[in-house]
Amino acid sequence: MNFLEILSKFNWDEIGEKIDKITPQDVEKVLEKEVISEQDFLALVSKAGENYLEIFAKKSKERTQRRFGKTIQLYLPLYLSNVCTNQCVYCGFNHTNKIKRIILSDEQILQEVTAIKQMGYEHILLVTGEASKKVGVDYLENAIKLIKPSFASISAEIQPLEVEEYKRLIAAGLNSVYIYQETYNQEKYPFYHLKGKKRDFAYRLATPERLGEAGIYRIGLGALLGLENWRVEAFFMALHLRFLQKRFWKTKYSLSFPRMRPYEGQFLPPNPVSEKELAQLIWAFRIFDEDVEISLSTRESQNFRDNMMTLGVTSMSAGSKTEPGGYASCVTELEQFEVNDNREASELEAAIKQHGYEAVWKDWDKVFS
Numbered sequence: 001m002n003f004l005e006i007l008s009k010f011n012w013d014e015i016g017e018k019i020d021k022i023t024p025q026d027v028e029k030v031l032e033k034e035v036i037s038e039q040d041f042l043a044l045v046s047k048a049g050e051n052y053l054e055i056f057a058k059k060s061k062e063r064t065q066r067r068f069g070k071t072i073q074l075y076l077p078l079y080l081s082n083v084c085t086n087q088c089v090y091c092g093f094n095h096t097n098k099i100k101r102i103i104l105s106d107e108q109i110l111q112e113v114t115a116i117k118q119m120g121y122e123h124i125l126l127v128t129g130e131a132s133k134k135v136g137v138d139y140l141e142n143a144i145k146l147i148k149p150s151f152a153s154i155s156a157e158i159q160p161l162e163v164e165e166y167k168r169l170i171a172a173g174l175n176s177v178y179i180y181q182e183t184y185n186q187e188k189y190p191f192y193h194l195k196g197k198k199r200d201f202a203y204r205l206a207t208p209e210r211l212g213e214a215g216i217y218r219i220g221l222g223a224l225l226g227l228e229n230w231r232v233e234a235f236f237m238a239l240h241l242r243f244l245q246k247r248f249w250k251t252k253y254s255l256s257f258p259r260m261r262p263y264e265g266q267f268l269p270p271n272p273v274s275e276k277e278l279a280q281l282i283w284a285f286r287i288f289d290e291d292v293e294i295s296l297s298t299r300e301s302q303n304f305r306d307n308m309m310t311l312g313v314t315s316m317s318a319g320s321k322t323e324p325g326g327y328a329s330c331v332t333e334l335e336q337f338e339v340n341d342n343r344e345a346s347e348l349e350a351a352i353k354q355h356g357y358e359a360v361w362k363d364w365d366k367v368f369s
């Protein structure tokens with residue numbers, strides 16, 4: 001059975017109603033458990049759960065320290081291209097936006113690499129829009145081979161691919177792929193994804209399964225917070241995570257919680273998520289799963305990231321530029337989203353130290369690949 005078949009057994013509104021009915025007593029019972037089921041998880045993301053946030057934070061901190069120690073892994077996104085054939089209503093790279101489109105050349109990629117290496121990074125996240133003709137597998141394979149000698153670990157946030165295509169990129173040096181469903185609400189999904197390949201909900205949803213089959217080291221999941229009811233969204237994310245963990249048990253998993261930020265466009269998130277709610281969500285996932293990695297990007301404020309760095313998060317970026325060519329300033333164009341925490345990597349490292357944690361620049365070596 002694939003995950004789409006599992007998802008189809010649930011009704012979005014019914015899950016929402018179930019979460020609304022959760023009582024403080026239900027939350028207390030779940031907090032006493034060591035092993036949390038997907039059904040238990042509903043209590044952790046409920047409104048009733050808001051009354052227990054101090055306990056959530058404490059449990060999340062303990063579980064994170066038990067599994068990861070006092071460490072925060074550092075990574076940096078490298079935007080290779082802003083060309084995109086999709087029309088996602090919430091994104092600055094949306095193909096109807098009249099911005100200059102850029103695909104970094106080999107020389108420009110290497111200029112970016114030089115600038116990024118000066119910051120000390122060993123983990124790089126390659127990001128592109130989705131344009132299979134102009135920024136297809138050949139381009140990505142070439143880019144990975146080009147940068148592989150400079151970094152210990154290479155991740156990517158790129159268009160969904162076929163199993164054989166992923167295998168090619170893994171052979172070239174790719175370690176992890178982050179693929180965000182944006183929303184698990186199948187009925188509403190088309191309203192946010194107006195045109196392009198990304199409109200195909202089922203194909204996107206099956207992408208982590210294709211990644212698992214291709215044998216990728218790490219799969220990243222996420223939903224775009226602000227689109228739909230985050231409590232229901234979180235339940236389906238938890239369901240997806242458990243499904244993948246059972247099926248591809250050798251693979252590592254990572255979660256991200258991108259919260260909608262301003263971009264060049266008029267789209268306002270219909271269901272905005274507050275910082276307090278985001279914290280509840282992160283702690284709920286940590287209580288649910290001790291092993292999963294959780295990252296928090298520069299979309300969030302310095303204050304929030306500093307507060308969260310000891311309470312459940314395991315990786316962070318700093319000094320991020322979300323436009324292609326942004327590090328070496330070889331080209332400057334529109335950012336995909338506005339960065340909220342503008343600290344340099346060294347400043348984030350100092351903040352991590354101040355909190356009694358260690359910034360990890362490298363926990364992986366090319367020879368492991």
Ligand code: SF4
Nearest residue numbers: 084088091093094129
């Ligand atoms: S979210 Fe991704 S696929 Fe959608 S418009 Fe932006 S870059 Fe393209």
